[in-house]
Amino acid sequence: MPKRADTRPPTLTDVARLAGVSVPTASRVLNGGVRGDASGTAELRERVRSAARTLGYAPNPAAQTIKGGRSKTIALLVGDIEDQGSATIIAGVMHAAERRGLSVAVRATADDARRERRILEALRGERHRGVIVATGRTVDAAREAAIGRELGVLSEQGARVVVIGDSTLGFPHVTIDTAAAAAALAGALADDGARSFAILAGPEEQITSRDRVAGFLAGLESRGIPAEGVRIVHEEFSRNGGYAAFGELGEGASRLDVVAAMSDAMAVGAMVRARELGIPVPGPLQITGFDRVPMISDLLPEFSTVEVPLEAFGEAAVSLVLDGTESKVDAVTLKAGPFLRGRRIAP
Secondary structure, three states: OOOOOOOOOOOHHHHHHHHOOOHHHHHHHHHOOOOHHHOOOHHHHHHHHHHHHHHOOOOOHHHHHHHHOOOOEEEEEEOOOOOHHHHHHHHHHHHHHHHOOOEEEEEEOOOOHHHHHHHHHHHHHHOOOEEEEEOOOEOOHHHHHHHHHHHHHHHHOOOEEEEEOOOOOOOOEEEEOHHHHHHHHHHHHHHOOOOOEEEEEOOOOEHHHHHHHHHHHHHHHOOOOOHHHOEEEEOOOOHHHHHHHHHHHHHHHHHOOEEEEOOHHHHHHHHHHHHHOOOOOOOOOEEEOOEOOHHHHHHOOOOOEEEOOHHHHHHHHHHHHHHHHHHOOOEEEEOOEEEEOOEEOOO
């Protein structure tokens, strides 16, 4: 019988030998790191990858986890994956992670406190390198304390925890000056001639909702429009929430100049309900949003809203996960800018 050929799978050592580099160098190129695709020179990276292709070598994620104690993944918590704002944040996190050779495990909490805690408990055994929390934080002290304890356990186990948005959790975070942006939009609408307003807000206990409403009312008061005359309706931060909230305003909404939804998704639901009630939109009544989700702004070129850099949140959050410890950066504040009838308002 002829001698059997060696059928063992190629190893990283084989790749390094063929490429003429050290094993650690080959590992950095193929397995990534905080520099991801920027590891080494372009010529060196191509030499290592060419050797890997020639040999049929592929990194073993399970082996990497065993060796380093951490998987090459980041866990991302959002409230609702169907929400356009959350979808844009997910895309930003995924793009940033992919460039660094990492993958993303997305979990949706449905804005349910118990479900959120169960998800965080389950993450303990998954050994993620980082956990990014992009769910709506609240002023419910008991809820936030419980979530803080779960995140604390994950942090003690070695995961880098980062929060997107304002919170009282005490972890590194990425945020914007929400109140100032809302105030700028309200002021611009008043300068444009609007005098009567209603606000469709998210849940009253959510920090983001409170900040947006407070900022918007402050912007109106700066133009001499009293906050007491503005009706505020609280529903879910979603298309269905906007639909229900506008329904509470009823046909009386037609006598308003502006119905200000505190998210673009809520604005879409409000527009659907307005048309069902026979109120033309766009028309004398202007329904505004907050977030400037690309798809919505493409369909409604004269939409008034606030541009929140949702995808940039992902890049900043991933950077805090991977680079934050070395750079000692605990917070990143991004800029948000209002748009009036589709045009950016100069600061």
